Amino acid sequence: MAVLEAVAADTANPVAADVRLPVPGRKTFSPRARQEALVFLTLALPNLLLIALFTYRPLLSNIYYSTLDWTLGSVDATVVGWGNYVEFFHSGDAGSVLGTTAVFTVATVGGAMVLGLLVAVALNQQIPGRTLARSAVFAPYVLSGVGVGMVWLFIFDPVYGVLSWVLRGVGLASPQWINDPALALVMVILVFVWKNLGYCAIVYLAGLQSLPHDVMEAATLDGAGPLRRFYFVVLPLLSPTTFFLLITSTLSSLQAFDIIKIMTPTGNGTGTLIFEAYLQAFGAYNRAGYSAAISVVLFVLLLIMTGLQLRFVERKVHYA
Amino acid sequence: MSRIINRRNFLTVTGLGLGSVALAACGGPSTGGNVPAAMNTDWAKVTPAAKITFMSSHPGKSADIEAALIADFEAANPGIKVELITGGANYEEVAQKFQTSQAGNNVPDVVVASDVWWFRYALAETVMPLDELLAVVGDKSAGFNATLFGDYKYTDKHWAVPYARSTPLFYYNKDHFAAAGLPDRAPATWEEFALWAPKIQAANAGNKGYQHAYQYPALAGYAGWTLQNVLWGQGGGWSKEWEITANSEASIKAMTWVQESITKDKWAGVSSKDAVSDMSAGAVSATVSSTGDLVGTLEAAKTAKMNIGVGFLPGGSVSASPVCPTGGAGLVIAAKTSPERQLAAAKFVSFITNAANTARFSAATGYMPVRDDADMTAVLATTPQIQLALDQLKVTRSQDYARVFLPGADLEMANAAAKIMNEKADVATSLGELQEKLESIYTKTVQPKLKD
Structure with missing residues (x-):
């Protein structure tokens, strides 16, 4: 709060005037933090993409398929919603x-x-x-x-x-x-x-x-x-x-x-x-x-x- | 740590969720009913592809003869190469690979399909009807054995051609039969064998490791097929066309007889893995197995200095003939490939099932020749027992619809048989449960897809 008051009091100073006030609820990142984030993404992104492609996508696909009446190998299927789950627990x-x-x-x-x-x-x-x-x-x-x-x-x-x-x-x-x-x-x-x-x-x-x-x-x-x-x-x-x-x-x-x-x-x-x-x-x-x-x-x-x-x-x- | 749900977070989460669902829905089956209709192909304008693939489980240890037939085909058709792919150790493993391959674009061109698989492919339209293609490559399909070729007919079209076709045979240990003072032949009926069995068992009980006069084949290995004979002999069956008859009075009577042979009369057992191996080990005196095991079994018996005889399947008290089901595998051509590959595949299928090559395949394995004009003279000279399979082919009967056309029916039959034969469960109750399951499979998965 003291910082904000100091900045507001010094609006005549061009350097101080260039300082942007933090917007409540919005985070700002220092150049160092951005650089670290970039390094993190460079190193982790390929692995994250692979995990997303070969682990999470099949998982999501499987959840989607569980809502279908689908014969393996067939090109068409019918949406049955919870039908397969109901059938399993009632059988x-x-x-x-x-x-x-x-x-x-x-x-x-x-x-x-x-x-x-x-x-x-x-x-x-x-x-x-x-x-x-x-x-x-x-x-x-x-x-x-x-x-x-x-x-x-x-x-x-x-x-x-x-x-x-x-x-x-x-x-x-x-x-x-x-x-x-x-x-x-x-x-x-x-x-x-x-x-x-x-x-x-x-x-x-x-x-x-x-x-x-x-x-x-x-x-x-x-x-x-x-x-x-x-x-x-x-x-x-x-x-x-x-x-x-x-x-x-x-x-x-x-x-x-x-x-x-x-x-x-x-x-x-x-x-x-x-x-x-x-x-x-x-x-x-x-x-x-x-x-x-x-x-x-x-x-x-x-x-x-x-x-x-x-x-x-x-x-x-x-x-x- | 608490988080505030603001507009930005909400939109991010919603976007990710919708994106995930959309991504998950990509690549799966169509749910809109907008499956493209099959195109009519002008085969006269199609040139055969330079390379095709043939997925096989090498039934009857046929890897060598399949490789030889491929080499001969390539020599006769220099523009076409065939890659032989081992799709698994049995028909089921091949079927799994073929069906899962439908999700991608690398589908095998020619595939071995057993009697319980081709119909599922035809229903799902993952294979193509072959009549037109066979005519295009100049194959007179009239040369196929009518019973074997007719097994693949649905909606007036043939969806496969016969390849490694078999029937069950009655295998017996001649020495064990002789020790019991019995004639050197298979029993005419199961009732006759029931009279013989105690004598066989008594005469051979002193042999090391001896167990039973008869060994039912392992239930995991197509129990629905091997028990078909006993059911028919007693007037029962798994079904009459689409009407399930697994718990009919005659079927209950037949399976009660089977149960009593194990639990009451105690002259029969159930193999855990391979009844022919049990017989080759001297543990049992007789069993039923495929003609596809014939050559291998006779060779193994020769090495073990054992005298193995083969005969027709026994009849029953109600029906003596025909009580022998057809079986084995045919060849299908994948629908999800180019016309060029389909044409090359048709040439290949026609070649390896022609009269000369089906005779060679039969000689190497014991499977039946699938063309009536196959010259079996040379084959019979080396393995005269194949004549028996040929003779029995004349009195075969196509299997009950329930066993071959209902997905999973074979497993349900095996499980019901296990309850009756291994767990001494009440026969009527077990077959009643089977009846319900088979009817449920038919109603849910087959009936809605049947075409006139």
């Missing part, structure tokens, strides 16, 4: 698809994180061959899901699979892993957990190795045994890692496709949201609009899950 499919998605996600995220933590604790000990063991544990994570699915399919095959051979050796018949829908879901969960276990283990291992030693020593001096130290000290200190893994693993499980597709081509018993979206458009029915609506439901679900995790789970996280 018997929604319940089973969402249920299968929930079971698959909870089992794979829970399984991979719990087992990953146990493996990380084991790999954090001074044991012979530790480096080799770490590599072996992490290796499945970088393998192709298609390859993993095919190999495990051979293992589970009830006629000439390795598992069947082992079971026959002890006088047992192989369960119908592939044909029985309930067992098929168990089968793909086991394989998905096996594949992603290494990821959780390595991230937990990094978390374990960065724990402050003084806290652990203090707990030991206070008489806490290994189990009490693990439960009351290690787990809370690992909570940022757990939170990170919870978000990334949940997103990964909700988008799991390759292993399910290879091991159970018809999705009988293993029809998750993303698999149903595939089946509706490409796998069987050619209903591209309906499939797009299912994809949007998945997108919203992912958004809600991430939002809930950020809103509620992060409160429990202790940052050392």
